[in-house]
Amino acid sequence: MALRFYNTLTSKIEDFVPINDKEVKMYVCGPTVYDYCHMGHARAYVVFDTIRRYLQYKGYKVTYVQNFTDIDDKILRRAAELNVPPLELAEKFIEAYFEDMDRLNILRADYYPRVSQNIPSIIKMIEALVDKGYAYVSDGSVYFSVDRMADKVGVLSHQSYDALKVGARVEVDERKRNPMDFVLWKASKPGEAISWDSPWGPGRPGWHIECSAMSLQALGPNIDIHGGGMDLIFPHHESEIMQTEAYTGKPPFARYWIHNGFMLINKEKMSKSLGNFFLVRDVLKIYSPDVVRLFILNTHYQSPLDFSDAALDDTRRGLERIRNALAGVENRLRSPLQGATRIAGARSRLEESRKRFEERMDDNLDTREAIAEIFELTRDVNRWLAEGDMPAEEWREVLDLYGVYSSVLGIKWSGPMDGLFASELLQLIVEIRDAVRKKKDYETSDMIRKRLKELGIAIEDTKEGTKIKRI
Known part of the structure; x- marks a missing residue:
């Protein structure tokens, strides 16, 4: 295609x-x-x-x-x-x-x-338009004469000249010959902070x-x-x-x-x-850049996109499914299964996935359907991980294909934790430290405090409870 x-x-x-x-x-x-x-x-x-x-x-x-x-x-x-x-x-x-x-x-x-x-x-461009009769000077400003290019009116909005002209009459400017004419050079107003000299006086584009x-x-x-x-x-x-x-x-x-x-x-x-x-x-304080990109691209670029925390949370969970599957693949490369059943047809499935991805991207950049194919492949990868094993070069081909998808979509399949997830994890660590302190295990408590400090996070024990701040 x-x-x-x-x-x-x-x-x-x-x-x-x-x-x-x-x-x-x-x-x-x-x-x-x-x-x-x-x-x-x-x-x-x-x-x-x-x-x-x-x-x-x-x-x-x-x-x-x-x-x-x-x-x-x-x-x-x-x-x-x-x-x-x-x-x-x-x-x-x-x-x-x-x-x-x-x-x-x-x-x-x-x-x-x-x-x-x-x-x-x-x-220079405005001067040429004036010289050619496509623009005119009025009270120190320069306007484009839309009537000279009337056949181009509505070429993108697909509205008629007359319909657009009626709308232009809403804001009447006596300096214009036609309500639809638009400004090329704006004469400076008294007290404006910045302007440039021009053949028509000081102003700006x-x-x-x-x-x-x-x-x-x-x-x-x-x-x-x-x-x-x-x-x-x-x-x-x-x-x-x-x-x-x-x-x-x-x-x-x-x-x-x-x-x-x-x-x-x-x-x-x-x-x-x-x-x-x-x-x-x-x-980006709450969601990782990869979640945000995946959220944006999981809707066709021409369609309206509703922003909501719920949609971003769903996207984050979807991204984690992909990341978990690829972590499993990387683990297989490090520790192959002994005597596992050989997975059949993986290489042909990878070729099919790439073909489907390209077909969907070729079709007016349908990223939503292209991403759907990535999730379909991820389900197959999880099945392969559950059912058996295959040679290292085939597992590497899985990672290589996801690398292609990553480079095209600009989404990293591995990366830092989302802000919300990281904050929840930090809160859990603090709660564990509070629990060991209550048991008077001060050695473990101090070790947690020290390690967090090394990561740029300070813990303060106050009457109101444990407080966290970045160093």
Whole structure:
């Protein structure tokens, strides 16, 4: 089966055929860095990281670009509230982004362009659009004239020009010739903390132009995959198409538009504006990065994903089943059974599993069904462990196949304990120490205290009971 993706542009699942044979140019819209990343961000970047990993597994050379919007109204407002320079605030949250995404085992992009570092190329693109008659200057700002690219309106949202124009009239801006026109360059307001000089006066870029300019700079006029969340389809991605193709005259800007579904809380989209979000770093205090990745990938990337502790707990138990089975395999390699019944058909089952996994991943990155195959194989591995033994090279082939699945999905089948499980285990150790102290076995009690101290955990005996703190 050929690799296929759902293309938002055509509303169809299509065979993936890149522009240049085995080379893939891929651009994914990055975060606006005014706060820590929430689980909605985690979903998007895990999904596109997995797409990239699978493309590489299939033998493609992927150039992956993801931007940072480090200048934006939200950043300016937050910086003013905290009384810090906007770029300093953005830098703090870019560093935090990398901390969170590195923990989720998300591979670093090849390029991370920032708006603040691409102002000259953005201005150059806007100047060209004005010169070509696709944009106009109004009161120090520059707007894109949507009527000049009317045939591109609704190409991703699949809504009519008239329907979208009615919606645009809700927010009337007298500086625009058409309510649907969008800003390319924003004139500075009095007292704004940051601006750049331009042919139209001091100001800063509009949101949509940033991604077009940075994509062009890094990847050229035509790319294979443009990705992001479904909330970016309109107006952001449609605006990108209009301004980029107007500038280059070389359609299509992107051959495949891939969008991930929303992360939901109580059936509402998780977002900071709604206040219903969970920060990645807070979730990772309780659940391991591998549990979080498995939770995200165990739902098809286009489907909505309901966030809940119950779902994460189920995921953790599932991951433990896989880890326990592989621990059993590793134990067999260390200590083969003597005189055990030889397992028949294991090698062919491994080949079948890999084929099924690939078929499901080829089918529009159906990670849910691919993971289902891994659990099916795990049941067989547990049966093999219970029923007999096989040569060491075949047990190693089991581990090698799980290694393939690990590299594609970015999930480690062995790793540190989840935060909640580790805290429960620590509490059990403390209770055991309290019990031996009551029996006046102070030697064992002191040994437990000493060993915990070596691990960076201090125990304090108080009138209120035993207290634990990290050193």
